[in-house]
Amino acid sequence: MITESHGALPPPHSDAALRAAAVELEATFLAEMLKSGGLAKAPAGFGGGAGEEQFQSILVGEQARMIARAGGIGLAETLFRALTEAES
Structure with a gap:
């Protein structure tokens, strides 16, 4: 197992x-929200094709x-609190 002192997972x-x-769960949620908001669409002027996408x-x-x-939108903190309460 990789130890934490070498930058591995806890x-x-x-x-x-x-x-x-x-x-990470909040980041996944935010990525989907950004994609839905159109941030993932390349401007028409680039024309880079599939690689650009x-x-x-x-x-x-x-x-x-x-x-x-x-700090995000606070979702990670809410999830963390719920997970630690569920563990107790």
Whole structure:
């Protein structure tokens, strides 16, 4: 097993693991919301084809992760609290 000191994932039932899972779930939700809002659509002037569509999806996913890690919309914190309460 990879240890935390080497930058690996925390133990599966630790608060850090639950928080990381909650942030990732919020990022996934935000990515879908951004895509629905049209952020994932490339401007007509680029014309990059299928490759552009792939990278646009990756960009939206990373933007969503950054939003979630910066505090997001509060969904991750709500999920984290619910998970820790359920564990108690």
